[in-house]
């Protein structure tokens with residue numbers, strides 16, 4: 083009799099497993115997830131921690147684990163505290179989207195993205211909180227908006243059903259945010275076999291792994307512009323594919339488990355950069371060393387990776403937004419255009435207003451064009467400087483001060 087029960091239970095278990103077998107997809111193009119073993123299922127990042135403590139601890143400092151946060155989890159972030167929208171308390175919120183590095187949006191208890199706020203929730207907008215400015219701005223104000231972002235914001239995503247049966251959520255996931263298995267594939271068989279190199283786990287260095295989510299639109303080679311003013315955010319992959327580094331993988335520069343952007347759990351800008359520019363471009367590094375701008379604290383990335391992509395904040399008049407570009411190549415022609423005439427796409431190189439005028443904000447493109455070629459070696463002639471006194475541009479000096487103090491802070495933090 084007992085045996086029968088056990089067999090019955092076993093049969094039910096098997097059938098349940100069959101019913102819940104899901105078609106997992108990932109990224110912008112919702113491509114099917116590759117399983118390292120046909121029997122692999124999702125185990126969750128906490129299970130990997132047991133044997134890979136160091137990787138786990140690194141990953142915890144990056145933005146990836148914090149893409150979706152419960153009200154309790156978001157309270158742990160306190161620099162600055164992420165408020166709930168006006169008219170809501172955290173009891174009315176199912177999950178906070180982001181809030182780690184740039185901005186936060188909010189999912190209500192029915193799974194919809196909150197788009198109406200204010201004391202009686204009748205005001206359209208003021209529903210996105212920007213961390214840098216501590217301001218509320220509009221995101222699809224007033225619309226009835228489902229959360230259909232799970233393909234890039236979760237691990238083990240399936241288009242079928244609704245997470246926690248919430249009608250506003252499109253699809254389901256096995257783990258919220260970007261867990262270990264988003265990049266390594268479902269790991270249950272790897273764990274069951276006790277782990278090991280090449281044992282039922284994916285280890286893939288390709289830029290396409292990251293590019294699944296760090297892209298936008300149907301075509302990975304097109305860089306979509308935002309309002310014709312900035313590059314839209316999460317487009318690092320198309321930028322790479324359009325730039326001189328198209329032969330490189332993301333992980334040749336980035337340690338994939340650590341953070342790069344300054345965020346709630348990562349105080350150090352560029353903390354995951356393993357290969358500095360100088361390690362591959364020794365000549366340019368030598369040329370630049372001793373130049374006027376190098377001495378003033380300007381760094382390679384200030385010109386080659388300006389924040390030209392917009393996630394939360396941007397000031398087009400000052401040529402500044404909040405996501406650093408991966409285009410790298412600078413077009414020194416003062417007449418070159420950053421965006422196509424219809425304002426829909428970026429042309430695939432950096433133009434001088436974005437590389438120079440964000441600091442030299444009292445100058446124009448024609449001025450920058452005179453100096454751009456050979457700029458690495460540029461040393462301001464002392465004689466000229468004394469003959470016609472040059473008033474030090476206010477912003478560059480200020481920028482340099484920031485750059486230098488950032489370096490000092492970074493140094494201090496690294497030492498700990």
Ligand code: HEC
Pocket residue numbers: 127130131134137138139141146260261262263264265266285286287333337338339
């Ligand atoms: C954003 C993608 C991504 C996430 C998330 C991620 N990894 Fe990785 N991991 C990689 C890539 C890519 C490599 C191989 C590149 C390299 O060697 O630096 C790698 C390598 C590894 C390695 C092999 C290291 C070695 O020296 O051979 C281990 C172990 C590992 N990851 C464990 C984890 C664990 C555990 C987690 C979660 C706590 C995790 N990873 C999360 C992308 C990721």
Ligand code: HEC
Pocket residue numbers: 125126127129130131132133134262263266268269270272273276277278279280281283284285
């Ligand atoms: C029971 C211990 C154990 C658990 C749990 C475990 N691993 Fe491993 N894993 C290992 C061992 C041992 C190795 C081989 C040594 C190494 O590379 O660290 C390994 C290697 C790896 C590698 C490198 C594979 C290669 O071919 O080089 C990756 C990636 C990895 N694990 C990811 C994960 C992920 C993701 C999880 C959670 C789903 C996980 N591991 C859970 C023990 C474990």
Ligand code: HEC
Pocket residue numbers: 109110145179180181182183184185186187195229230231233234235294295296297298315316317318393405
């Ligand atoms: C193609 C993948 C993809 C899709 C689809 C996507 N995102 Fe993102 N999102 C990203 C990536 C990658 C980042 C971080 C990198 C960047 O912004 O350049 C990000 C960043 C964010 C942030 C800022 C996070 C923070 O900590 O500051 C928010 C908020 C956000 N996304 C909301 C959404 C919402 C809401 C949707 C659905 C309507 C959505 N995203 C759809 C990939 C995606």
Ligand code: HEC
Pocket residue numbers: 108109143144145146147148149150180181182183184233234235236260264265291292293294295296332333336337338340341342343344348
């Ligand atoms: C499943 C989708 C997905 C994949 C795959 C993915 N990312 Fe991300 N990535 C995101 C999202 C979403 C964010 C925003 C996280 C946040 O702000 O909370 C992000 C943020 C980042 C950031 C900025 C936050 C930080 O920690 O500095 C970096 C850098 C980054 N990803 C690098 C990579 C690299 C390198 C790879 C490949 C090894 C990769 N990502 C693979 C979705 C993904």
Ligand code: HEC
Pocket residue numbers: 326327329330334335357358359360361362363382383386387410411412
């Ligand atoms: C892992 C090696 C590597 C690293 C690190 C690296 N690069 Fe490159 N870079 C290359 C390669 C390879 C090319 C393409 C071949 C060439 O033109 O030299 C290239 C090309 C370029 C070009 C275009 C060259 C041209 O002739 O038009 C620029 C600009 C550039 N890199 C800037 C940078 C900056 C700035 C950094 C640091 C943020 C950096 N690179 C980091 C390897 C690297």
Ligand code: HEC
Pocket residue numbers: 359360363366367370375380381382383384385386412414454455456457458
């Ligand atoms: C003040 C802005 C600025 C800084 C800082 C800067 N660059 Fe450049 N870089 C340029 C411009 C402008 C060009 C285009 C020059 C040309 O086409 O003649 C360029 C060109 C390059 C190229 C293409 C090949 C070449 O030599 O023309 C590489 C590679 C490069 N820079 C790497 C670096 C590295 C590495 C650093 C830091 C050590 C750095 N740059 C710092 C502005 C800058």
Ligand code: HEC
Pocket residue numbers: 289292293296318319322327330331332333334335336342343344351352353355383387389404405406407408
């Ligand atoms: C040539 C080296 C290089 C390559 C290749 C590269 N990155 Fe980066 N990435 C950087 C550097 C340098 C930074 C800025 C670090 C800092 O803020 O000091 C950065 C920053 C970022 C950021 C944060 C942006 C911000 O504004 O803080 C994201 C996200 C990112 N990279 C994703 C990727 C992805 C995804 C790929 C591959 C498609 C990739 N990177 C390839 C060097 C590289």
Ligand code: HEC
Pocket residue numbers: 374375378380381384385437438439440441442450451453454457460462472474475478479481482
């Ligand atoms: C991160 C900010 C920053 C960026 C980006 C930047 N500069 Fe500078 N620049 C400075 C600072 C700081 C000085 C030093 C001010 C001084 O001592 O006169 C300076 C000095 C100069 C000078 C000499 C002073 C003068 O006014 O004659 C020239 C020329 C110059 N930059 C050209 C450029 C060009 C061209 C670009 C773009 C390719 C550029 N800079 C990008 C900050 C920047």
